[in-house]
Amino acid sequence: ERHKTFAAVDLGASSGRVMVGRVGPGALDLTEAHRFPNRPVRVPDGLRWDILSLYAGVLDGLRAAGQVDSVGIDSWAVDYGLLDADGALLGNPVHYRDTRTEGVAEQVWATVPAAELYAATGLQYAPFNTLYQLTAARSTAQLAHAERLLLIPDLLAYWLTGEAGTELTNASTTQLIDPRTREWAHDLAGRLGIDLKLFAPLRRPGDPAGHLTPRVLEETGLAGPVPVTTVGSHDTASAVAAVPAVGERFAYICTGTWSLAGLELAAPVLTEASRAANFTNELGLDGTVRYLRNIMGLWLLQECLREWDHPDLGELLRAAAEIPSLRSVVDAGDAAFLAPGRMPARIADACRASGQPVPGSRAEITRCILDSLALAHRRAVAEAQELADHPVDVVHIVGGGTRNELLCQLTADACGLPVVAGPAEAAALGNVLVQARAQGLVGDRASMRRLLARTQPLRRYEPRGDAAVWRAAQDRLIRP
Numbered sequence: 001e002r003h004k005t006f007a008a009v010d011l012g013a014s015s016g017r018v019m020v021g022r023v024g025p026g027a028l029d030l031t032e033a034h035r036f037p038n039r040p041v042r043v044p045d046g047l048r049w050d051i052l053s054l055y056a057g058v059l060d061g062l063r064a065a066g067q068v069d070s071v072g073i074d075s076w077a078v079d080y081g082l083l084d085a086d087g088a089l090l091g092n093p094v095h096y097r098d099t100r101t102e103g104v105a106e107q108v109w110a111t112v113p114a115a116e117l118y119a120a121t122g123l124q125y126a127p128f129n130t131l132y133q134l135t136a137a138r139s140t141a142q143l144a145h146a147e148r149l150l151l152i153p154d155l156l157a158y159w160l161t162g163e164a165g166t167e168l169t170n171a172s173t174t175q176l177i178d179p180r181t182r183e184w185a186h187d188l189a190g191r192l193g194i195d196l197k198l199f200a201p202l203r204r205p206g207d208p209a210g211h212l213t214p215r216v217l218e219e220t221g222l223a224g225p226v227p228v229t230t231v232g233s234h235d236t237a238s239a240v241a242a243v244p245a246v247g248e249r250f251a252y253i254c255t256g257t258w259s260l261a262g263l264e265l266a267a268p269v270l271t272e273a274s275r276a277a278n279f280t281n282e283l284g285l286d287g288t289v290r291y292l293r294n295i296m297g298l299w300l301l302q303e304c305l306r307e308w309d310h311p312d313l314g315e316l317l318r319a320a321a322e323i324p325s326l327r328s329v330v331d332a333g334d335a336a337f338l339a340p341g342r343m344p345a346r347i348a349d350a351c352r353a354s355g356q357p358v359p360g361s362r363a364e365i366t367r368c369i370l371d372s373l374a375l376a377h378r379r380a381v382a383e384a385q386e387l388a389d390h391p392v393d394v395v396h397i398v399g400g401g402t403r404n405e406l407l408c409q410l411t412a413d414a415c416g417l418p419v420v421a422g423p424a425e426a427a428a429l430g431n432v433l434v435q436a437r438a439q440g441l442v443g444d445r446a447s448m449r450r451l452l453a454r455t456q457p458l459r460r461y462e463p464r465g466d467a468a469v470w471r472a473a474q475d476r477l478i479r480p
C-alpha cells in the first residue's frame with residue numbers, strides 16, 4: 001500500500017510544533033512529535049523572537065519525528081531575518097508586536113496614499129506589514145549591511161537546506177506583492193525605496209525547497225536524502241487549505257492567537273468599500289485569494305491568563321458560560337489591543353469608555369472577550385459576503401479555538417449560521433497535504449477537503465436564539 005509520512009513544522013506565536021502526518025489512499029492522520037514554547041524576549045531595543053530556540057525546537061522535533069518522506073514549514077507571517085553577505089543572521093528577528101512601527105504608516109502614506117497602496121497590493125492596513133517594518137528600519141546599520149531578507153519559515157528552510165527562497169503566500173503579507181499578477185509590486189517598492197533584491201526568488205506551494213544538509217541529517221539522526229517541500233508557509237494559508245468544506249458557499253475563521261475570518265476567492269476585491277472595511281487579499285494555495293479580516297482573537301484571553309498567572313482554563317470557561325451574554329463588548333478588531341500587557345485593565349477601560357458595565361471578575365472579563373470575539377466574527381463574515389458578493393451557508397472554524405466550545409457556540413449564535421468546528425491542527429494538516437500532493441498522493445483542493453471531512457473529527461454547532469440581539473450589540477460599538 002502507498003502510504004507516506006510527512007513532517008509539518010508549524011510555528012505559532014505562543015508555541016511551535018512538529019507534527020507527523022501519514023497519508024495514503026483515503027487515509028490521513030496526524031500525530032504530534034514535539035511541541036515547544038515560543039517565548040519572545042524583550043531586550044533593551046525592543047521585542048524579539050528567540051529564533052535560535054525555535055530552530056533548536058525544529059531540530060528536536062525532526063529527531064522525534066523520525067524518518068519522513070519530506071518536511072514542510074509554516075509560521076506566522078510578516079516577520080523576517082536579515083542576512084549579511086556571508087549568509088550570517090544579523091540580529092534577532094523583530095516581533096511584529098514591537099512598537100517600532102508606531103506612526104510609520106503615516107510616513108508611508110505621505111509618499112503613497114493609502115488608497116493607492118490598497119489598489120496595488122490589496123492588503124489591509126496593519127502596522128506590522130513588512131512594508132512598514134522595512135520603512136521603520138530604513139536608516140538602521142543592520143538593514144544597510146543586509147544582503148538578504150528571509151521571512152521566518154524561509155529562514156528556517158535556509159538553515160535546514162542551505163537554499164534560499166521566498167514563499168509566495170507568505171510574501172503576499174509583506175504588502176509588496178500585486179495580488180492580480182502574483183508577482184512583486186516593483187513600482188510601489190521603487191517609490192518607497194525598498195530594494196526588492198533583498199528577497200530571494202519566489203517559490204510556490206508544492207515547489208521543491210532543497211534537501212536537509214548533511215549536518216542537519218547528522219544532528220537529527222535522519223537518513224538522507226530528505227527533501228524539504230514548499231508549502232503554504234503562511235500558517236493561515238495552510239490552515240485555509242485544510243478547511244474541510246464542501247463546495248464554495250462557506251466562510252472560515254482560523255482561530256488561535258488571531259482570528260482570521262473571511263472567504264476563499266478566485267480574484268481579489270480591491271474596491272474602496274473593501275479598503276474602508278479593512279479586508280485583506282492575501283494569497284492562498286493554487287492562486288486563490290484569502291479575503292479576510294484580522295481580529296485580535298484569543299490573544300485577548302491569553303494575555304489575561306498570563307496576567308492572572310494561568311488559572312485553570314476549563315474552570316474559567318465554565319464560569320464564563322454562566323454569565324449573562326452581551327453585557328459589555330469591546331471592538332476585537334481594534335489595533336489598540338495589539339501590544340502585550342495589562343490586558344484585563346485595557347478591556348475594562350474600553351468598556352468604561354463606551355458607557356457599558358465594567359466587567360470585574362475573571363469570569364466576567366472572559367465572557368466579555370468571548371462575546372466580543374463572536375461579535376467580531378459575525379461582523380467579518382457578514383461584511384465579507386457583502387463586499388465580495390459571495391454568500392455562504394456555513395462557517396468553518398479551524399485551529400486552536402475549536403477546543404473552546406463556548407466560543408464556537410457563540411460564533412454560531414452571532415452569525416446566525418451553523419458552525420462546523422475542526423480540525424484544531426489545521427495549519428499542520430494543510431502543510432502535510434501540500435507535501436502529499438507534491439508526491440502525487442492527493443488531488444486538487446476539493447479532494448484534499450473531502451479527505452479532511454472524511455478523516456478528521458468535526459463538531460457542528462447550530463445557531464441558538466435571536467440574531468437581532470447580536471446586531472444590537474454591534475451597534476453599541478459602531479458609532480456614526
Ligand code: LFR
Binds near residue numbers: 012077096235258260
Ligand atoms: C496568524 C498570523 C496572521 C498574521 C499574523 C501576524 O498566526 O499568521 O495571519 O496576520 O499571524 O503574522
